Amino acid sequence: MTPSNPRQGTDRTPAPRSRKPTMADVAAELGVSRALVSLVFRDQPGASPETRERVFEAAARLGYKPDMAARLLARGRSKVLGVLFTARNPHHVDLVEAIYPTAEELGYDLVLSAAVPSRDEHKAVEALVGHRSEALLLCGPTISEEDIADLGARLPVVVLGRHLKSAPVDLVTSYDRPGAREVVDHLVGLGHRDIAHVDGGSKPGAPERRRAYRDAMRSHGLADRIRILPGNHTEEGGQEAARGMIASDEPLPTAVFASNDQCAIGLLDVFTRAGVKIPEQVSIVGYDDSHIAGLSHIDLTTVRQDVPRLARLAVEAADEQLRGVRQPGATLKLESKLVVRGTSGPPTQR
Amino acid sequence: MTPSNPRQGTDRTPAPRSRKPTMADVAAELGVSRALVSLVFRDQPGASPETRERVFEAAARLGYKPDMAARLLARGRSKVLGVLFTARNPHHVDLVEAIYPTAEELGYDLVLSAAVPSRDEHKAVEALVGHRSEALLLCGPTISEEDIADLGARLPVVVLGRHLKSAPVDLVTSYDRPGAREVVDHLVGLGHRDIAHVDGGSKPGAPERRRAYRDAMRSHGLADRIRILPGNHTEEGGQEAARGMIASDEPLPTAVFASNDQCAIGLLDVFTRAGVKIPEQVSIVGYDDSHIAGLSHIDLTTVRQDVPRLARLAVEAADEQLRGVRQPGATLKLESKLVVRGTSGPPTQR
DNA sequence: GCGCGCTACTAGCGCGCGACAGTCACGCTA
DNA sequence: TAGCGTGACTGTCGCGCGCTAGTAGCGCGC
Numbered sequence: 001m002t003p004s005n006p007r008q009g010t011d012r013t014p015a016p017r018s019r020k021p022t023m024a025d026v027a028a029e030l031g032v033s034r035a036l037v038s039l040v041f042r043d044q045p046g047a048s049p050e051t052r053e054r055v056f057e058a059a060a061r062l063g064y065k066p067d068m069a070a071r072l073l074a075r076g077r078s079k080v081l082g083v084l085f086t087a088r089n090p091h092h093v094d095l096v097e098a099i100y101p102t103a104e105e106l107g108y109d110l111v112l113s114a115a116v117p118s119r120d121e122h123k124a125v126e127a128l129v130g131h132r133s134e135a136l137l138l139c140g141p142t143i144s145e146e147d148i149a150d151l152g153a154r155l156p157v158v159v160l161g162r163h164l165k166s167a168p169v170d171l172v173t174s175y176d177r178p179g180a181r182e183v184v185d186h187l188v189g190l191g192h193r194d195i196a197h198v199d200g201g202s203k204p205g206a207p208e209r210r211r212a213y214r215d216a217m218r219s220h221g222l223a224d225r226i227r228i229l230p231g232n233h234t235e236e237g238g239q240e241a242a243r244g245m246i247a248s249d250e251p252l253p254t255a256v257f258a259s260n261d262q263c264a265i266g267l268l269d270v271f272t273r274a275g276v277k278i279p280e281q282v283s284i285v286g287y288d289d290s291h292i293a294g295l296s297h298i299d300l301t302t303v304r305q306d307v308p309r310l311a312r313l314a315v316e317a318a319d320e321q322l323r324g325v326r327q328p329g330a331t332l333k334l335e336s337k338l339v340v341r342g343t344s345g346p347p348t349q350r
Numbered sequence: 351m352t353p354s355n356p357r358q359g360t361d362r363t364p365a366p367r368s369r370k371p372t373m374a375d376v377a378a379e380l381g382v383s384r385a386l387v388s389l390v391f392r393d394q395p396g397a398s399p400e401t402r403e404r405v406f407e408a409a410a411r412l413g414y415k416p417d418m419a420a421r422l423l424a425r426g427r428s429k430v431l432g433v434l435f436t437a438r439n440p441h442h443v444d445l446v447e448a449i450y451p452t453a454e455e456l457g458y459d460l461v462l463s464a465a466v467p468s469r470d471e472h473k474a475v476e477a478l479v480g481h482r483s484e485a486l487l488l489c490g491p492t493i494s495e496e497d498i499a500d501l502g503a504r505l506p507v508v509v510l511g512r513h514l515k516s517a518p519v520d521l522v523t524s525y526d527r528p529g530a531r532e533v534v535d536h537l538v539g540l541g542h543r544d545i546a547h548v549d550g551g552s553k554p555g556a557p558e559r560r561r562a563y564r565d566a567m568r569s570h571g572l573a574d575r576i577r578i579l580p581g582n583h584t585e586e587g588g589q590e591a592a593r594g595m596i597a598s599d600e601p602l603p604t605a606v607f608a609s610n611d612q613c614a615i616g617l618l619d620v621f622t623r624a625g626v627k628i629p630e631q632v633s634i635v636g637y638d639d640s641h642i643a644g645l646s647h648i649d650l651t652t653v654r655q656d657v658p659r660l661a662r663l664a665v666e667a668a669d670e671q672l673r674g675v676r677q678p679g680a681t682l683k684l685e686s687k688l689v690v691r692g693t694s695g696p697p698t699q700r
Numbered sequence: 701g702c703g704c705g706c707t708a709c710t711a712g713c714g715c716g717c718g719a720c721a722g723t724c725a726c727g728c729t730a
Numbered sequence: 731t732a733g734c735g736t737g738a739c740t741g742t743c744g745c746g747c748g749c750t751a752g753t754a755g756c757g758c759g760c
Contacts, residue, residue, distance in 0.1 A: 020504075022716055034742045046738065047500070063504060068480035069428070070716035072419040073745050087447050093437045097466040104469070109477060112462035116447040127459060130418035131481070154413065218722065273649075283634070284560075291438065292642060372746055383710045388748065396708065420746035672701050 020066040029058045041066055068109075080109045081318055082133030084141060087114040089233070090290035091261065091305075095160060096157040098311035099137065106319050115142075125151065133206050135318040138162075139206035140233075151329060152216070156321035158314045161305075162204030170317040175253055176205065179336040180212030181219075183285050184259050186301075186338055188220050190346045192283065193256040198231035198241040199269065202261035207310040209259050209287060209338020221296040226255060228232070231263050247276055252282055254347035261286035261293045265302055268343065279345035289339055299342035306334045314315050365491060371534075379408045391416055429521040430459045431668055432483025433540055434474050434491060437464040438638035439583070441611065441655075448661030456669050465492075475501065485668040487503045487510075490554035490583075501572030502678060507672035508664045510668065512554030518678045520667040522561040522660055524686040526555065529653040531569075532688040533607050533635050536651075538570050539697045542605040542633065545572070548581035548591040548617065550609035557581070559609050559637060577603060581613050588616020596624055602632055602697075604697035611636040611643045618693065629695035639689055649692035656684045 011072055017323040023041075027034045032051070039046045047055070058064075072078040094111065103110050111131050113124040114319045121143045128136060133157035141148060143165050145243035151157050152169035160172050187195050197213040197346040200206025210228060229244065238258060245252055258264035264286030270277060276282055286293055288306035313332050321328050373391075377384045382401070390398045390405040395403070400490065422428040435442035453460050461481050463474040471493045485506035491498060491606075495514050501507050502519035537545050547563040549689060550556025560578060560606055567576045574650050579594065581587040588608060595602055608614035614636030618628060626632055636643055639654035663682045671678050 002474075014524060024716080034717080035741080036739060039739085042718080047736065064478055067423075067474065067482065067716055069419045069422040069482040070745090071718075073423050073715090073747085074717040075719080075745085078419070087443050093443070097437050097468075100466055101466070109480075111481070112464060113427070114446060114450070115459075116450050116464060118447075118451045129415060130417045131461070132417065154714090227734080269649075270652045298648070320607075374746080383709060384747080385712095385749085389709085392748080398708065401708080412712085420715090421748075423745090424747040425715085425719085454736055480746080 004268055020067075022067070022207040023064070025062055026059050026064050027331060028054065029062060030054055038273055042343060044259070050053075070163060077322075078109075078132045078134050079107055080111055080131065080133050081315070082125075082128030082131065082136045082274075083112050084128060084136065085108055085112065087115060087116050089140070089262065090292050091161075091288040091307075094290055094307045095139050095311055097307045099315060102312045102315040106315060108315070108319070112313045122147070129155070129192050135322055137318060142203060142303035148165065149291050154317055156328060158315050158317045158321075163208055168328045170314075170321065170328055171206040172314045173205070173331075173333055174305045174310070174319060175333045176336075176338040177212040177215065178210040179287070179305075179338070180209055180257070181216045182338040183287075183303060184213065184216035187255045187257070187283060187285065187344065188222070190255075190283070190344065192347050193222060194225055194227070194251075194253040195255045195257060196227040196245070196253035198229045198238060198256060198261065198263055200231060200233045200237070203233045203259070205287075206259050231259060233260045233263055235266035235269065238263035238268075240266075241271045242274075244278075244341060245315045246270070252276070254281075255283040255285070255344070257285045259287060260298060261288045261290045261302055264302065264343075265292075265298060268298065268300070279343050282349050283344040283347070294339070294341070301341045301344035302337050304339045304340055307335045309334055351436075359385030360639065370417075371412040372417070373414070375412055376409050377403065380404055380664070399464070411457075426429060426670075428482045429457055429482050430483050431485055431487060431665065432460055433462050433487045433489070434471060434478060434479065435461055435462065435464060435489040437466050439490065439612065440642050441511075441638040441657075444640055444657050445489050447662055449665060452662045452665040456665060458665070458669070472497070476643060478504070482522050482661045485672055487664050487668060492553060497613065506668055506678060508667045508671075509554075510660060510664050511560050520664075520671065520678055521681040522649045522654045522664045522667060523555065523558075523652075523681075523683055524660070525683045526558040526686075527562040527565065529655075529686040529688070530559055530636070532564045534563065534566035534570060535654060536688055536690065537605045537607070537633060537694065538572070540605075540694065542697050543572060544575055544577070544601075544603040545607060546577040546579055546595070546603035548579045548588060548606060548608045548613055550581060550583045550587070551614065553583045553609070555637075556609050563607060582608045582611055583607060585612050585616035588613035588618075588621045590616075592617045592620035592624075595657065596620070596626075602626070603633075605633040605635070606692070607635045609637060610640045611640045611650060611652055614652065614693075615642070618648065618650070629693050630698050633694040633697070635694055644691070651691045651694035652689055653686050654689045655686045659684055663674070 022038045023034045023226050034045060037055055040052050044234055054288050070200045083096060083099060096306055111128060111133055113128045115121045121141055138159045140161040141159060145167055148169060149167040152167050157169040158172060159169050198209045214226055217223060229241045231241045256267055257265055264284050271278055285299045286302035289302045293300040293302045317330060317337045320326055373384050373387045376386045381611060386397060387405055390402050425528060432525060435446050461478060461483055462480045464475045465471045471491055488509050490511045495517055498519060499517035501515050506520060506561055509519050520683055527652040549560045558674055579591045581591040605618055608617055614634050615635050619633055636650045636652035639652045643650040643652045670676055
């Protein structure tokens with residue numbers, strides 16, 4: 001019937017080279033102007049209900065879908081937010097999930113870019129900017145503060161889960177001090193005194209959590225028991241730290257507070273394989289309450305961040321910057337909360 | 351709306367323009383044509399080395415970055431692949447990670463779209479198409495075969511990890527039969543006879559694995575022990591199945607083969623909480639060998655799919671369709687391999 | 701002097717759409 | 731009847747770029 005049809009029929013033509021239908025095709029089909037079709041698809045006043053109906057019908061028949069790239073090009077605002085996250089980090093995945101609803105609510109489209117081992121964050125970010133993201137949401141970025149500042153000078157940037165001194169960007173994180181404090185309180189309350197911390201190096205959030213751990217230990221009069229082991233925010237980091245503890249001459253701590261859940265899971269892994277009973281011999285506490293911490297039989301005691309609100313605040317912050325209602329540089333912090341599960345318990349006497 | 355953008359890079363730029371710099375700005379800065387700048391940025395012959403140097407220098411000075419949207423619009427080929435995945439599925443995350451290197455190698459850019467609870471696959475796919483993806487890679491899509499066929503009629507589509515009868519798309523999966531066969535062989539070899547299967551309903555790959563399980567059981571003469579429990583590919587599905595088994599009047603099977611890792615982890619969760627010893631009382635085997643199966647103290651016996659090769663084949667398949675070197679409809683299957691870990695062992699006599 | 705081939709560059713159209721200033725028919729008022 | 735307003739629609743420009751067909755300039759051989 002229609003001359004321009006999507007490439008159907010795997011039978012006849014070897015390469016049915018059919019163009020994707022455009023607005024002009026729809027307009028021609030109905031004998032109206034492109035502008036009218038445009039109006040209808042943008043849901044703007046200026047078209048009668050019957051016309052709208054006919055336009056939609058014709059569009060469906062031809063298989064027309066609006067072309068984002070052209071739309072972005074033509075209109076000033078792209079309404080696209082770029083989201084950078086680390087594919088392996090379950091907490092980031094949680095954040096991404098939570099960002100979608102608010103973004104949609106405020107009329108933004110999302111483009112995701114994953115930082116993976118073979119592809120560093122610089123490339124991922126450039127891809128986002130290249131795809132005309134109006135603003136960037138960076139989940140725990142590891143690039144330098146200077147690079148983030150440069151980005152922030154180019155477009156609105158919201159950083160999640162990392163503290164920065166002076167970059168012209170918005171920050172959305174949880175308070176680390178109360179969370180870490182709750183962890184130490186919890187462990188001390190159970191009777192622990194030898195509470196070690198496996199840190200996350202310079203990874204986002206790690207310095208703050210390390211500092212918060214130190215403060216909490218001091219305020220419990222356990223300054224001399226402070227023991228900080230180098231780690232990072234991956235399972236491997238936790239595994240290595242655990243191996244180090246086992247191989248060490250010093251006795252094992254009775255509790256370990258890891259800088260994030262993945263690191264904690266790495267600890268769990270090596271300890272249980274080595275026959276160390278969790279939590280009888282060693283209690284383990286993580287940070288983030290990513291979805292894998294609660295589900296499955298990992299059952300990790302951890303600190304829950306309010307992911308839905310973090311996500312909402314981040315999107316709203318980006319929106320505010322874009323609308324120019326305020327200058328960048330806001331810092332938003334949320335409460336976090338200890339979630340006690342199976343990997344923490346009273347120390348056994350020895 | 352103020353026409354002047356409040357955000358302005360540092361005061362470095364001599365001619366403070368509120369617009370993002372374009373190719374024309376770079377060209378004007380040097381007194382050359384836009385086309386020349388275009389050549390340089392596309393790394394095409396036709397510009398002298400000195401000119402290239404000057405163009406790059408001027409671009410850097412002005413802070414010019416090529417505009418993807420315009421580039422996509424202008425050139426026929428967008429060289430963008432759209433990837434649909436389920437954020438929560440660790441196997442999908444593994445796939446996404448693995449897709450990046452091959453895509454880059456073949457000169458494709460990637461746009462990710464996550465299916466999350468609040469945003470179904472239809473929307474996610476439309477977003478990808480809207481962003482001008484030339485081809486789609488669908489990781490375990492749950493939308494109907496008909497919808498996939500429609501998509502396949504519009505643009506090249508490669509489906510990972512799901513079998514389809516007749517959609518005009520490429521399929522890249524692992525053989526389910528040998529994998530499931532190996533699982534049953536392994537369990538029978540350990541002495542199991544009551545081997546149940548928690549299936550994945552109609553989820554991608556689930557019917558094939560269910561069938562493969564049946565066949566393998568039959569060929570071991572265990573047709574009468576076939577026991578299939580409804581489940582799905584989430585932790586919750588596994589948990590529910592496990593609760594069902596515990597509540598049931600029938601004795602527990604001595605081994606359970608789950609349709610994927612997440613489901614297996616759900617089983618593990620409920621069984622261990624209920625005091626059922628794994629693997630002494632019940633052996634558990636998963637499917638996918640997603641990164642969380644091996645790491646952490648989950649230590650799940652599972653079937654490893656060759657993720658890097660799956661990813662490579664998928665990208666190559668998309669590329670071939672795009673280059674028109676063959677018609678869609680190819681089916682590529684890879685070997686998969688049992689990985690024995692801690693959740694399977696000989697049954698205890700009772 | 702001519703044509704030849706080569707490198708280095710330019711002119712200008714078009715991608716699919718949004719924005720905006722029109723145009724047109726129609727109905728209402730004075 | 732002219733004047734005016736309004737809803738429904740059209741014409742056209744330009745977004746930032748890719749790409750094809752050019753052209754100017756140069757050295758070369760005869």
